[in-house]
Amino acid sequence: MTGFLLTISFILHAISLFAIYVLVKRGSIVEKTPSKEEIIQLFDQYLAEIKEENQKLQQNIQYKENVRKHPSFTQSKTSVRPTEEITFQDELPIEENVDEIETSLQAKVLQLYNQGKTIEEIASKLGCGKTEADLIVKFNKKM
Secondary structure (H helix, E strand, O other), X not given: OHHHHHHHHHHHHHHHHHHHXXXXXXXXXXXXXXXXXXXXXXXXXXXXXXXXXXXXXHHHHHHXXXXXXXXXXXXXXXXXXXXXXXXXXXXXXXXXXXXXXXXXXXXXXXXXXXXXXOHHHHHHHXXXXXXXXXXXXXXXXHO
């Protein structure tokens, strides 16, 4: 019985090794790595594309500079009036966004400290703890 199982195992191993060999020969298992020449060629193509884009960008920049410098390149200031007036039915009011800048507590503490205020005065003026103000000052003295 053991001999029979060993024979079947040997046959199965031989078949699997043969299948692996065939797949490797086809190239299904192992991917072909590009050669050194192929990699160099790819980089050369990539660099050529980048150089072309840079040249186009430089030409575009030079053109825009020429337009700004020379009034003969600018467009005429004649206005074109449409024959029909355009009306918008659902006009939304334009909201102006106003950015507000708020100084951080740390910056306020340091500003007051640099003005010569004591830790107690800073804490009472800004509504923070004395320990907090003291720590902010100490940490920034070390930096």
